[in-house]
Amino acid sequence: MSKEIILEVKDLSKNFGGVKAVNQVSFQLERGGAIGIIGPNGSGKSTLINLITGFVKLSSGQVHYRGKNITGLAPHKIVNLGVARSFQMAKPYYHMSVFKNLIIPLFSPRVRKLAGGKYGDRDEAAIHLLEDVGFERDSNVPYKAAGSLPHGYVKRLELARCLALEPDLIILDELFSGMSMSEVASILPFLESLREEGKTLIMVEHRLRELFRVVDKAIVLNFGHKIAEGSPEEVMNNEEVRKAYLGSEVDSGA
Amino acid sequence: MRVQAGLRKERLDRGIKARTDDIFAIGSPREIMYLTMPRVVVIAALFTFPLLKDFTGMYWQNVMMITATIALLALSWDMLHSVGLVSLGQALFFGVGAYTTGYLNYHLGISPYISIPMATVVGAFICTAILFPVLRLRGIYFGLITFALPLLMMRVIEATKILGGTEGMSGLTPLPGITIKLYVIIAVALVCVFGFQRLFDTDYGLVLKAIRDNDRTVIAAGFDVQWYKAQALFIAALPATFAGAFLSHHYQFVGMPAFAMDYSILPLASVIIGGPGSFVGAMLGAFILVPLSEFLRAFGTLRIVIYSLMMLIFVVGVPEGIFHYLKRKYHQFERVVSIEEVEKK
Amino acid sequence: MGASVVIYGLANSAILMLAALGFSLIFGLSGVANLAHGGIYLLSGFVAWILVNKLGLPFLLAFPVTVAISGILGWLIYWVVLRRVRGMHLSEVIATFAVGVIILELFRYLGFVTFEFNIPVIMRGGTEILGVGIDYQRLIIIGLGILLALLLWFFAHYTKIGMALRGMAQDEYTALSLGIDSDWAAALSMALGSAMAALAALLILPLGIISINMGYEVLIWVLAVTVLGGMESTIGLIVASLLLGFAKTVTGTYFDPKYMEVVYLLSLVLVLAVKPSGLFGKFKELEERV
Numbered sequence: 016m017s018k019e020i021i022l023e024v025k026d027l028s029k030n031f032g033g034v035k036a037v038n039q040v041s042f043q044l045e046r047g048g049a050i051g052i053i054g055p056n057g058s059g060k061s062t063l064i065n066l067i068t069g070f071v072k073l074s075s076g077q078v079h080y081r082g083k084n085i086t087g088l089a090p091h092k093i094v095n096l097g098v099a100r101s102f103q104m105a106k107p108y109y110h111m112s113v114f115k116n117l118i119i120p121l122f123s124p125r126v127r128k129l130a131g132g133k134y135g136d137r138d139e140a141a142i143h144l145l146e147d148v149g150f151e152r153d154s155n156v157p158y159k160a161a162g163s164l165p166h167g168y169v170k171r172l173e174l175a176r177c178l179a180l181e182p183d184l185i186i187l188d189e190l191f192s193g194m195s196m197s198e199v200a201s202i203l204p205f206l207e208s209l210r211e212e213g214k215t216l217i218m219v220e221h222r223l224r225e226l227f228r229v230v231d232k233a234i235v236l237n238f239g240h241k242i243a244e245g246s247p248e249e250v251m252n253n254e255e256v257r258k259a260y261l262g263s264e265v266d267s268g269a
Numbered sequence: 270m271r272v273q274a275g276l277r278k279e280r281l282d283r284g285i286k287a288r289t290d291d292i293f294a295i296g297s298p299r300e301i302m303y304l305t306m307p308r309v310v311v312i313a314a315l316f317t318f319p320l321l322k323d324f325t326g327m328y329w330q331n332v333m334m335i336t337a338t339i340a341l342l343a344l345s346w347d348m349l350h351s352v353g354l355v356s357l358g359q360a361l362f363f364g365v366g367a368y369t370t371g372y373l374n375y376h377l378g379i380s381p382y383i384s385i386p387m388a389t390v391v392g393a394f395i396c397t398a399i400l401f402p403v404l405r406l407r408g409i410y411f412g413l414i415t416f417a418l419p420l421l422m423m424r425v426i427e428a429t430k431i432l433g434g435t436e437g438m439s440g441l442t443p444l445p446g447i448t449i450k451l452y453v454i455i456a457v458a459l460v461c462v463f464g465f466q467r468l469f470d471t472d473y474g475l476v477l478k479a480i481r482d483n484d485r486t487v488i489a490a491g492f493d494v495q496w497y498k499a500q501a502l503f504i505a506a507l508p509a510t511f512a513g514a515f516l517s518h519h520y521q522f523v524g525m526p527a528f529a530m531d532y533s534i535l536p537l538a539s540v541i542i543g544g545p546g547s548f549v550g551a552m553l554g555a556f557i558l559v560p561l562s563e564f565l566r567a568f569g570t571l572r573i574v575i576y577s578l579m580m581l582i583f584v585v586g587v588p589e590g591i592f593h594y595l596k597r598k599y600h601q602f603e604r605v606v607s608i609e610e611v612e613k614k
Numbered sequence: 615m616g617a618s619v620v621i622y623g624l625a626n627s628a629i630l631m632l633a634a635l636g637f638s639l640i641f642g643l644s645g646v647a648n649l650a651h652g653g654i655y656l657l658s659g660f661v662a663w664i665l666v667n668k669l670g671l672p673f674l675l676a677f678p679v680t681v682a683i684s685g686i687l688g689w690l691i692y693w694v695v696l697r698r699v700r701g702m703h704l705s706e707v708i709a710t711f712a713v714g715v716i717i718l719e720l721f722r723y724l725g726f727v728t729f730e731f732n733i734p735v736i737m738r739g740g741t742e743i744l745g746v747g748i749d750y751q752r753l754i755i756i757g758l759g760i761l762l763a764l765l766l767w768f769f770a771h772y773t774k775i776g777m778a779l780r781g782m783a784q785d786e787y788t789a790l791s792l793g794i795d796s797d798w799a800a801a802l803s804m805a806l807g808s809a810m811a812a813l814a815a816l817l818i819l820p821l822g823i824i825s826i827n828m829g830y831e832v833l834i835w836v837l838a839v840t841v842l843g844g845m846e847s848t849i850g851l852i853v854a855s856l857l858l859g860f861a862k863t864v865t866g867t868y869f870d871p872k873y874m875e876v877v878y879l880l881s882l883v884l885v886l887a888v889k890p891s892g893l894f895g896k897f898k899e900l901e902e903r904v
Binding site for chain 1: 472475476478479482483485486487488489490491492493494
Binding site: 350353355357399402403405406407409410412413414416417418420421422424425427428429530534537541568569570571573574577578580581584585586588 | 647649695704705706709712715720722834837840845872875876878882886887890891
């Protein structure tokens with residue numbers, strides 16, 4: 016029973032001046048799968064995400080999404096095809112209420128085309144999304160300015176923003192960073208439920224213990240190269256991976 | 270035991286404001302008055318003014334014309350600002366509108382009733398096309414280009430003598446009576462104020478506001494930000510090109526002064542002083558500055574120094590502007606309250 | 615004919631470059647687009663004139679004094695005005711724009727508009743190069759222009775202060791965390807940029823008379839050069855100055871001199887149409903913000 020290959024990345028490279036931030040990285044992802052992208056700081060993880068999602072122009076290589084060649088496509092067009100991404104430095108629209116922050120993705124061309132979707136009415140959709148990611152039910156937090164949210168909630172809002180786009184592929188750039196252990200624990204079941212719905216996940220993370228509870232495959236980057244690919248155990252036992260992480264914090268819970 | 274540890278200022282909504290915050294305001298005439306009076310009074314005053322022609326004299330009627338013109342340019346600026354674009358050259362829009370109608374009327378003999386609307390739309394289109402490539406870049410770039418273009422246009426027209434060169438095009442078809450003209454331009458200004466405000470209440474307007482706040486996230490939500498900015502630019506250009514076209518037929522003349530710095534500085538100062546972001550502030554600022562500028566006519570170019578200085582003080586020290594201050598005063602009151610704390614034993 | 619174009623082309627290019635150096639310096643080192651540049655340029659001319667004609671100082675002394683005064687003025691503009699709007703680029707631009715207008719229109723009001731206002735050249739007379747007559751002043755401009763461009767490059771890229779300032783402009787958070795004081799850095803760059811504007815003014819203004827419109831004219835030059843060359847690039851500045859300088863000279867020599875103004879407009883329109891960030895522009899549009 017073969018699943019649809021939802022994302023195919025071939026020999027992706029990016030040069031910044033003389034520095035190769037991403038160097039010939041390739042991988043494939045099946046629908047419903049979940050893959051983690053890990054590596055020490057500066058290994059090119061965020062750049063890789065930016066290349067795939069079109070926010071940074073790639074130097075060479077190809078990206079195929081659901082069989083369609085999206086190499087070089089403008090980022091907003093890629094979003095409208097069903098790819099949602101979060102940002103490492105999550106910046107909501109500070110002056111607008113949390114609620115309004117979600118109205119914008121819900122107003123996007125893609126969602127307007129899919130009209131109705133899972134939750135029906137748009138305002139309902141916003142409330143449900145917020146509840147799903149962990150905002151308390153029936154509180155008045157959604158009406159407060161997004162700039163006044165504590166960090167953990169900003170991250171949750173970022174996740175809600177992605178989900179509002181009704182994506183097939185969700186790419187999360189360090190969602191867990193800055194969240195407390197309990198916050199992460201509360202969000203894990205939700206991420207698992209996304210997979211059950213048939214959504215595909217890519218997660219860039221530093222917090223490996225939590226990450227490996229969600230993903231079943233991992234790619235390790237170092238200095239822009241892919242140095243390992245496989246299950247979490249295979250990857251953590253890999254000699255090169257250990258050498259790459261030597262000196263930096265690792266909480267692999269091995 | 271509670272002890273006073275200091276004083277602080279507290280702002281509270283006035284009772285009537287708290288009651289009028291939602292639809293139940295319709296229930297009481299007093300509350301309806303509270304909400305609508307400021308607008309009604311202002312609009313009534315604006316529409317009565319032209320009728321007082323004999324009382325105020327032609328000079329002040331003309332001042333009103335210019336005030337309304339500057340108000341249109343200021344509104345245009347505020348619209349651009351709401352999308353994150355700072356224009357230092359409203360004169361560009363003004364001049365393009367002016368010369369377009371000048372060309373249509375002077376060379377092609379088209380009546381102003383057609384040439385003015387045409388100039389408005391075509392002029393806005395031209396300006397959008399010229400500025401489109403700059404939209405991709407950082408906000409200040411837009412400011413620099415809009416600053417340079419009107420100055421350049423003046424010099425080019427002077428040098429190449431096209432479109433009338435230094436003499437310009439005179440003898441344009443006039444429009445009937447000062448009173449009608451005033452009503453038209455005031456009406457257009459009011460339509461813009463309310464129109465823009467309504468626009469920003471819609472979802473479309475929400476996207477525009479978001480672009481100003483953080484355009485990266487808007488792209489990540491699937492919007493073609495450049496296209497939205499271009500649309501906003503076009504919409505913002507319309508009142509400004511209209512002002513240029515309209516005023517040209519009022520003076521029956523188009524020339525290099527259409528691109529003069531005054532048409533860039535005065536609207537800018539008006540909005541900054543009146544309060545950016547509210548559109549009403551733009552009009553308020555214009556209605557304060559232009560008459561003030563007329564009073565100071567005796568001082569020659571010192572006027573420009575004075576209102577540039579005011580603009581500087583406001584942009585640096587009072588960024589919210591007069592309108593927001595007034596609004597706050599209308600809706601809230603302040604009082605000094607003591608801070609209490611429990612005395613430590 | 616050809617030699618004349620080369621020599622005067624170089625002179626015009628050097629003039630453009632000198633005028634634009636101050637502006638480019640401030641932008642590259644502090645991120646502020648200083649629209650008061652034209653005002654400071656003109657102010658320097660008037661200050662020098664006052665020093666020479668009203669206070670009787672010899673020009674060779676008035677020169678450095680004026681440059682110093684302008685530097686101090688730039689510093690003050692930062693501390694009094696810009697510091698409060700630091701980081702809000704849109705407000706910064708409006709603020710510098712206002713300052714520029716205030717200075718220029720104030721001088722216009724105070725009556726500095728007749729043609730008695732000129733400042734002396736450094737060396738009278740001229741010489742012949744390749745059969746073309748050229749005045750010493752222009753030669754000095756060319757020489758100093760090259761020298762200053764090189765010094766600037768060296769300062770920005772190889773000295774500690776220069777690199778610290780550039781770091782500030784590119785990534786304020788990191789620079790702050792490394793202990794570089796943002797306010798001092800920005801004030802310093804404003805001071806240096808203003809001093810450069812004064813230097814340029816004192817070299818270029820003697821070629822004609824001081825008039826208020828020069829203040830606005832200089833801004834046009836500066837913007838045309840920086841748009842063409844790219845905002846944060848010294849090489850772009852040099853190349854753009856050369857291109858525009860020669861374009862201007864060629865137009866003036868072979869076509870009608872009045873079309874020289876059109877050159878700026880054309881270049882602006884062309885740049886916008888083809889590559890808005892300029893020849894060597896580092897505005898990576900989206901990339902730099904992700």
